[in-house]
Amino acid sequence: MSDATPAPGEETSADFDAMTRDIAEVPAVEVIVTVAVNLMSAAAVKLGLTEDGDAHKDLDEARKLVHALAGLLDASTTEISSFHAAPLKDGLKSLQLAFREASIVADEPGQGPGEKYTGPVFG
Helix, strand or coil, rough: CCCCCCCCCCHHHHHHHHHHHHHHHCCHHHHHHHHHHHHEEEEEEHHHCCCCCCHHCCCCHHHHHHHHHHHHHHHHHHHHHHHHHHHHHHHHHHHHHHHHHCCCCEEEEEEECCCCHHCCCCC
């Protein structure tokens, strides 16, 4: 007899079809904003801005996440409207400033994470 329950991590084609339908119903703006918020959250953790602080701090990883967030926002700002973009840009600037503060060796103006897209960030 075969067990009808899939192994952990294994999905049936019915599950995949249901997920595909669910994704198809989500507006692009919502997907973009969700990805941006996830990048912001991950960057905050890597910058040591969480309750655990230095336990997960990794500035190299934070730089990559902030840069990716800046690129996403630069590419999608005209698509998601200022209603969604403004708070995300504020969050990005806060992360860029936090990175600058946490960094032992300061980047030149315009060379910090994401500044390729946003221009130099000053406090």
